[in-house]
Structures are given as C-alpha cells and as structure tokens.
Amino acid sequence: MKNKKNPHEADLRGTLISVLTVGILIAVMWFAVYAMYVAL
C-alpha cells in the first residue's frame, strides 16, 4: 500500500523547489522591469 499513502505524507521536495523557482522567476521579471522603469 506504499503507493496509496496520504498525499500529505508524500515526498514533495521537488514540488517545493519548483514552486519556489516559479516565484523567484516572477520576482526577477518584476525587478527587471522595475530597473528599466527607474533607469528611464
């Protein structure tokens, strides 16, 4: 029954890193345009 364990017990390290990466990507894009705004 290993494969049917509760999702809250699942190994979700990859998910955590993936979502953090998405968040960082969004923040980087925001700061890139902010830098352009300040420079212009």
Place this chain on the structure above:
Amino acid sequence: MILHSERGPLAGRRTSSAVAATASASERKLALWNIGFAYTAFLIGTLCGLIQVFMRNEMIELPAWLDYYQVLTVHGVTLALVYTTFFIYAFLITGMSRSLGSFGPKVARWSWIGFFVAAAGTVWATIEILSGRASVLYTFYAPLKASGWFYVSLALLIIGTWIISFALIAHYVKWRKANPGVLSPLFAFMTISTLAMWIIACLGVVAAVVFMYIPWAFGWVDTINVELSRTLFWFFGHPLVYFWLLPAYMAWYLVVPKLLGTKVFSDSLARLSFLLFILFSIPVGLHHQLTEPGVADFWKFLQVTLTFMVVIPTLMTAFSLFATFEISGRQKGAKGLFGWVGKLPWNDIRFTSLFISMVFFIPGGAGGIINTSFQLNELVHNTLWVVGHFHITVGTPVAMTFMGISFWLIPYLTGRTLTKTTKNLAFVQIISWSVGMLFMSTAQHVLGLLGAPRRTQHSNYSDHPTVLGWFDGFFSNTSTLALGGIILFFSAMLLMVIVFRLWLIEPRSEKGDLYAEFPIAESDASATPRWLENWWIWIGIAVALILLAYTFPITHMIQDAPPGSKGFINW
C-alpha cells in the same frame, strides 16, 4: 480514504456517488453547437489576426470598405469574447451533465434558448462591426461611439450567457436538493464558482450598456460620463479574464490528474482557490485605469492590493499541480528530486498541450503583476507590451488549454476517436502555436517596453529617427512579430483541420477508447469543510469587498461628474 465514488462512514461529508458515466445525447448536441459556433469565430478571428500583422508591416492594402480598426475589432471580439465564451459553455454543459446527471427538460430548454440568444447577439454584433458601424475595439471605450444596435447586440450576447448560466445553476440546485448535506462533485462546484463570478461581473457592463451606452448611442441623451463608463466596463473586464481562465484551471485541476492516473491533490485546496478567485477577481478593475484622472490614488492603491491577492490562489494552484506531477511520478517509481519529470506522459497530447499552456502562464502571470504595479504600469500602459501580455495569457494558457480539451471533448461528443495521424497533427499544431506565440508575443513585449503603442495600425511615430532605432533588433522588430503571426495562423488552420477530422472523418470509437472519454479525476472530499460550499458566505464576502472597493469612487464619479462627452463617430 473516501473518494467521491466510494461509500464510507463519512458519507454525509463526501461528494455524491451519483456520477453519470456519460453526458446524454441532448447535452452532447447542445455542446457541439456551442463548439461549432466557437470554432467558426476562431476561424474568422485568426484570419483577422493575420491581416493585422500584414497591415502593420505594410505588406497588404485592404479594400476601401474595410479598414484596420474593423479588422482589429473583429479579431478581439471573435477570439476574446466569442470563441472563449461558447467553448466554455460547451465544456461546462458537458461536464455538468457528466457530473450531476442529465438535464431535465426545463434546464435543457433554457440552455438552448440561452445559446440561440447569445448566438443571435454575436452574429448581429459581427454584422455591425463588418458594416463599419462599430469600429470601437472590443473594449468599446467611450467617447468612441458605435451604432446603438451594436450595444443592443452585445446586451443580447450577455443575456444569452446569463440564461445558460442560470439553467446550469438550476441543474445544480436540483441536484443539491436531491442530495442534502452532500458536497457537490468538484467539477460542479468549480462550474458554479465560475458562473457566480461571471453573473456578478456582468452587472457592471450591463449597467453601462443599458443605462449609458444605449441611450447615448441612440441620441436619447447628448453626452456620456466617460470615466464612469470605463469603470463599469473594467468592473466586468477584469473578471472576464478569470471567466476565461477558471475553466482552464478546471481542466488543470481535474483532467490532468486523471491523465496521470492519480487523483486531485487536495479537494479543499482546489475549492478554496476557486472561492478566492471569486473574491479577488472583481473588486480590482481600477488597476486597468491607473493612468486615468478622476480617481483618488487611495482607491487605485486599494484595488492594486486586492489584485495582488490573486497571487495566493494562483500559487496554490501551481503547488497543487506540481504536487500532482510529483506524486504521480513517484507512484511510477521516480527517484531523486526531479525524477518524476521523466515519468510524465509526454506522448499524450491531452497532457502535453495542457502542460505547455501552464508553462506559458508563468511569464504571463509575471507580466500581469508588472501591469498592475502602480508605477510600472506607467511604463507599459497602452503599449504593445499589453498586447503581448494578452497573447501569452488568454492567447496561450487559456486558448491552448481549450485546444487540448478539444482533442478529447469533440471525440467524446461525436463518438469518434483520435487516430495516430490526427494525434501527430495535434502535436505539430501545439508546437507551432507555441513557437509562433514565442516570436510574436516576445516581439510585442520588447517593442512595448521601448514605447511602441497599441491600438494603432502604425507604431513608428512618422518614422522618427529614435523610433526607427527601436526596430533594429531581432525581437524588437515588426517582421518578427509578423513571422510569429504567420506561424500562428498556420497552427490555427491546422487546428481547424483537426477539429473537422474529429467531428466528421475519424472512425467511430470503440468501448474503452481513452481518447473518447471525459477524463475527470477522483477527488477525496472526506476532509473538506462543508462551509466551503456555503455560497451565502462567499458571495457575501465578495459583495462586501466590491462595496468597499467601488462605493466611494463610483459615488464620486457620479456626484462630481464633469459635463460629459459627446460621441466621436468614425463611421
């Protein structure tokens, strides 16, 4: 663990087991009519898109009876309003029938009436636009004035969608009465969330069209309060984006796990994220009007803050999806941090199309946060950046999800199958759409950042030397934009071929054919709080937030209104 298809001691807190295996013939026919209408609009809209990129590059000249702004208006209305709306209702009608059982005669009758009213409004609006009496773009901003009948036809389109929406809500209410104390299936819950948001959002545009545009356009009043009309439009216009997006989210939440052979990651999380979209998608329209005078900064700032709150359900969704991928991959034996990526079913076009659409949503979402940032909006407002943003949000995550749904929904409705040949064509179509969009939207974003305006045929400021310098790079070039547009048109035509094949040519499906099923994943609702489906609470909070965000600005716009503007007619 109690799934919606199982029985157990927490039966009172689970979703019903009464899930229909298939939609009935009547609902299939109605859904197919909606899809047919949607793809007719898609064909017209994409052709207009191709004409636009040629015109921007001065590669073609239109006949005297047709101009750029007519083409632009048809492009926006047919793709952003018509293709999306009719496809969404096809998806919702089929899914509601599949989840809650066949429609009763009243629901079926009113769904058909709603379809015909919306279709009549659409055809009429298209005639008004093509006749040159409504070149006001899809936002129909005052003081640009169209023929009064254009606004009447738009009202019909909205009324038609309301009729279908209330028919679907009646179907849901009947089901809940028959299943007291039971949480509805997740598909039905998400449908009702989407429709509740749509009905509330439309109140703004209905008020503007009925009480402002129609009396003004027919000459019953001389002037229009421009600020108020735009505010009421954006009360509707921003949640309109979520009306497109939420059905795509439904596919991501419910179809993707089924394709991966697993279940929805968290029933509670999925329901809560949809409720948060109701709360934070409506009282935020002023972030589209940040450059407009007449609204105090405080109210703009408040609505910008509420807009940012959408990040919460968006990242909840991202987490849920990544978790679904990872759990599925690990169930198939994946090792390491990212071993599950290789276990995803990349050769299944139903999955790959949805996955690519999600990837496009990452820069799309980032662009949205930039657009709504008070100061950064100054940099991108009314530039081609916004057009690029539109194309990598609605034009790809939403549209490509709808394409991915079409690959199984049409076979499901017609009883045909997706053969290997058509599947290969579908891969070419999805990849070419991605490549074309990458070229076109990147060029639009870059040119917009440099200052190229939108809503104009030409963006070269009469060949000013500074402006000509904008167009030197590979991505800062209207030729790249045109190249992307041509690839997209090729992809769109390929999609039409696929739709045609799935509708009329492909062989009949056999029992057990995966491509002729409506894939809905199981969702474990055993731990889901019942107050998540108490609509009085959530719609009450939504109304409170709307009153908080809009009462003072709108009161101010009415009480301290300027004299108003006469109409400007370009026909």
